[in-house]
Amino acid sequence: MSNFETNAIRIQAERSGAKEHSVPLYLTSSYKFDDAEDMRALFANEREGNIYSRYSNPNTSELIEKMAVLEGAEAGWATATGMAAIFTTFAAFLKSGDHVLSSRSVFGSTHQLLVNVFPKWGVTSTYADLDKTDEWESLIQPNTKLIFVETPSNPGIDIIDLEWLGNFAKKHKAILVVDNCFATPYLQQPIKYGAHLSIHSATKYIDGQGRTLGGLILGSKELITEIEAFARHSGPAMSPFNAWVLSKSLETLAVRMDRHCENALKVAEFLESNQEIEVVKYPLLKSHPQYEIAKKQMRAGGGIVTFVVKGGYDRASKFMDALKMFSISANLGDTRSIATHPASSTHSKLSEEERQQVGISQGTIRVSIGLEHIDDILADIKQALELTKLALA
Known part of the structure; x- marks a missing residue:
């Protein structure tokens, strides 16, 4: 085989x-x-x-x-x-x-x-x-x-x-x-x-x-x-x-990863076009600094998208609280979409200087894109961005 x-x-x-x-x-x-x-x-x-x-x-x-x-x-x-x-x-x-x-x-x-x-x-x-x-x-x-x-x-x-x-x-x-x-x-x-x-x-x-x-x-x-x-x-x-x-x-890894990658790329493309977002990192976005390397050694871009919302921690925390379908969790790779704030969770033991050195700001959010329908995933992100934009206005 x-x-x-x-x-x-x-x-x-x-x-x-x-x-x-x-x-x-x-x-x-x-x-x-x-x-x-x-x-x-x-x-x-x-x-x-x-x-x-x-x-x-x-x-x-x-x-x-x-x-x-x-x-x-x-x-x-x-x-x-x-x-x-x-x-x-x-x-x-x-x-x-x-x-x-x-x-x-x-x-x-x-x-x-x-x-x-x-x-x-x-x-x-x-x-x-x-x-x-x-x-x-x-x-x-x-x-x-x-x-x-x-x-x-x-x-x-x-x-x-x-x-x-x-x-x-x-x-x-x-x-x-x-x-x-x-x-x-x-x-x-x-x-x-x-x-x-x-x-x-x-x-x-x-x-x-x-x-x-x-x-x-x-x-x-x-x-x-x-x-x-x-x-x-x-x-x-x-x-x-x-x-x-x-x-x-x-036994289901291949079919799951195909959908994770398909959904994540669409999320990354949406976020990159949104004016409320400062930076988006995803391997198969052409804006990624190592895009050509990713294409060479990866079959697809994976299920993780990292982005920075305008407004720092205040905006990031309000955005996460406004999500209706996404889970707030420190895990990733799940069938369910997950949002994580690395600076206050997975990388909270790093100093602020150490976080800055690896590109983690107070506005950084890591999303693990799940297997839900892409329309529902995007709708949840859109409403959370819109709601928090109004809240900060």
Whole structure:
């Protein structure tokens, strides 16, 4: 099987023997061994099999196998959350004295890891701007072990040329890790461009319905073996139930992303034409600074639109309160459209200066465009803009 949609549906775990059409749940913490020798051989890694569900489970194994194929990776590991995937990756490869070069625009919790957690263990980091690749060479240090980027970034929707970045990481012998959450493997496959690891918060588009938590790390067998060595003992394991939910969700990922992208582009085009909006960021708007790069490496623009309303925080908060259909939430990637004010929520722990550096103002709003009818989505945005314009007049 070579087509994305078919692989997402037809790659399935071994059946229990009851000939189920849908993969069953394997809700067990441990497994039996045929005999003492079978137990010894499994613990010695002389044969494959399940030992304990913190290590592996048929449901998590199926999800990992499926995601690895979709990402073009050799192997993978599943974690309890997206942040567990990022922490596990950092912790598995970094030691005291190492340096991380990271894109400046990253999720708030990733920022906290880089500036508050890992420095306690002697790991330093430097931020680089995705749109200033000519400066990256000067930011590399002799001890740079890992390069980490989000593309598109959260919430600035900045984009970097993955082909250029893959060559850059290879030149400096650094592990390149790409947070591929916003794009999903359906829209973008970083490994194809030279990334060593692709990471997901499966909580977002992989699930797609706001039901469960999960994280995924995909890459080469060599690197995933190191991830596994850390994760098996530190314990950030995904539950079998969540893996089962996420694997079923992958069966509809392509059709969902098609609609997310179609709706989001129409929202972005509307916002760009509205005089109440200062700036709109969406990968496939021709006004996006990295539009040509986005066209080259992404199948479509994704479901996230970020914009700045005139009037700062006062206008932004009134706009969000005026929305009737949109949910006000810090999540994204849901079937339901969501509005978020990053400065007071997801990126509230950054200083005002740090937010300004990544393009987050008090008027910035991030919308995750859902699967509702586009007329209803646009109508809700229009009435909220009109209502708040009158309120501020």
